Amino acid sequence: MIFSSAFVPETGYFAPKFQVMQTIKFRVNNRDDAFFQALQKEVSTWLDKQKNGRYANILMLGKGVLFLSFFWGAYALILFGGFSSIVTILLYASMGVSGLLIAFNISHDACHDALTSSKLFNKVVYYLTFNPLGTDAYLWKLRHVHSHHPFPNVDHCDIDIDNNFLIRLSPNRPLLRHHRWQHVYGPFLYALYTLHWVFIKDWAYLFRKDLANLRDIKHPPGEVFGMIAAKAFYFFYLIVLPVGMGLHWATVLIGFLALHVVMSYFFLLTNIMNHHAQEADFPMRDEKGYLPGSWAQHQIATCVDFHPKSRVWNFFFGGFNSHAAHHLFPTVCHVHYVMLSEFIIDKAAAYGVAHKQMSWWAALLSHFRHLYDLGHIPLRSQTDQKSQEQYENHQVSGEQP
Numbered sequence: 463m464i465f466s467s468a469f470v471p472e473t474g475y476f477a478p479k480f481q482v483m484q485t486i487k488f489r490v491n492n493r494d495d496a497f498f499q500a501l502q503k504e505v506s507t508w509l510d511k512q513k514n515g516r517y518a519n520i521l522m523l524g525k526g527v528l529f530l531s532f533f534w535g536a537y538a539l540i541l542f543g544g545f546s547s548i549v550t551i552l553l554y555a556s557m558g559v560s561g562l563l564i565a566f567n568i569s570h571d572a573c574h575d576a577l578t579s580s581k582l583f584n585k586v587v588y589y590l591t592f593n594p595l596g597t598d599a600y601l602w603k604l605r606h607v608h609s610h611h612p613f614p615n616v617d618h619c620d621i622d623i624d625n626n627f628l629i630r631l632s633p634n635r636p637l638l639r640h641h642r643w644q645h646v647y648g649p650f651l652y653a654l655y656t657l658h659w660v661f662i663k664d665w666a667y668l669f670r671k672d673l674a675n676l677r678d679i680k681h682p683p684g685e686v687f688g689m690i691a692a693k694a695f696y697f698f699y700l701i702v703l704p705v706g707m708g709l710h711w712a713t714v715l716i717g718f719l720a721l722h723v724v725m726s727y728f729f730l731l732t733n734i735m736n737h738h739a740q741e742a743d744f745p746m747r748d749e750k751g752y753l754p755g756s757w758a759q760h761q762i763a764t765c766v767d768f769h770p771k772s773r774v775w776n777f778f779f780g781g782f783n784s785h786a787a788h789h790l791f792p793t794v795c796h797v798h799y800v801m802l803s804e805f806i807i808d809k810a811a812a813y814g815v816a817h818k819q820m821s822w823w824a825a826l827l828s829h830f831r832h833l834y835d836l837g838h839i840p841l842r843s844q845t846d847q848k849s850q851e852q853y854e855n856h857q858v859s860g861e862q863p
């Protein structure tokens with residue numbers, strides 16, 4: 463096997479220490495899932511023939527340099543360009559776009575050790591490219607790799623759907639009175655998404671012992687110190703230094719806000735529907751703690767792809783549009799996802815697995831319909847047979863126990 467699953471435990475001094483809730487298992491073992499076994503074989507054979515195997519290729523290097531140049535080039539123009547306030551604010555806003563292209567295309571792959579075989583190199587690239595965007599790299603990886611990836615869309619396991627008072631993203635979370643208007647106020651709240659990460663979420667996560675499926679978390683002191691240092695650097699280079707270089711403080715603050723609003727919308731309107739659309743499933747554990755189907759079936763049932771075989775979308779969105787490929791093979795660099803999506807779609811059709819794909823626009827509309835639905839649908843119970851049957855009807859008919 464030339465790739466591994468998403469949740470290989472990290473080791474070493476800087477690895478986070480935590481316990482994973484052990485009661486959650488999948489009803490079907492991956493080894494007994496004919497769909498996933500056949501898919502893995504095909505993907506392995508194809509990756510073996512690639513020059514760098516599952517890792518990045520020369521295209522990645524080129525676009526990495528390109529997107530980093532856009533980001534730091536705009537910053538240099540802010541500092542030394544002597545432009546008007548309007549142009550300066552637009553340059554800040556452009557950093558919201560290029561910053562997210564860096565996160566999509568470089569940081570996310572590095573976070574999954576998918577760039578090269580060197581874990582140290584991946585880590586250095588991840589920290590150096592992600593921390594300057596304002597969100598703490600260490601905490602984001604903890605959440606993304608150890609909580610979201612193993613159990614997407616599972617209540618109390620996927621941190622992405624837990625603990626959100628204002629927006630209800632899962633039918634398995636309680637319905638509150640104000641949720642009936644979430645399809646109206648949600649799009650406005652989305653503008654604050656990355657600001658919330660920078661100012662609130664990172665700090666709240668730092669002090670929490672339990673996080674979704676993770677228990678008794680102990681952060682390494684080096685990472686805590688690193689986060690404080692990274693935050694200080696972030697505010698210094700984006701706010702303090704430009705003001706110190708003579709830019710008006712109001713221009714800098716408006717520019718900073720513009721960066722975050724642009725980055726937030728760019729991120730959410732191209733990513734949130736990957737798991738939060740009408741077509742995505744929200745599987746429930748049974749009374750013994752089992753999720754239906756296999757891990758692989760779970761990943762494909764909870765992901766919604768848009769234009770998964772498009773090389774243009776892949777180039778700009780780092781394979782987030784081929785989300786099933788990413789969740790099934792998270793340690794494979796996204797440059798291979800176009801081909802992997804071909805394999806997934808073929809095998810899914812052959813084995814009767816429902817692979818969900820649509821256009822970006824259709825996925826976006828589906829997300830807002832999903833928001834509306836969840837503002838009105840009551841809490842699903844553990845014994846909601848209709849939902850369970852609906853889920854299992856999406857799966858491989860011959861593979862269920």
Ligand SMILES: [Zn+2]
Nearest residue numbers: 574606788792
């Ligand atoms: Zn990921």
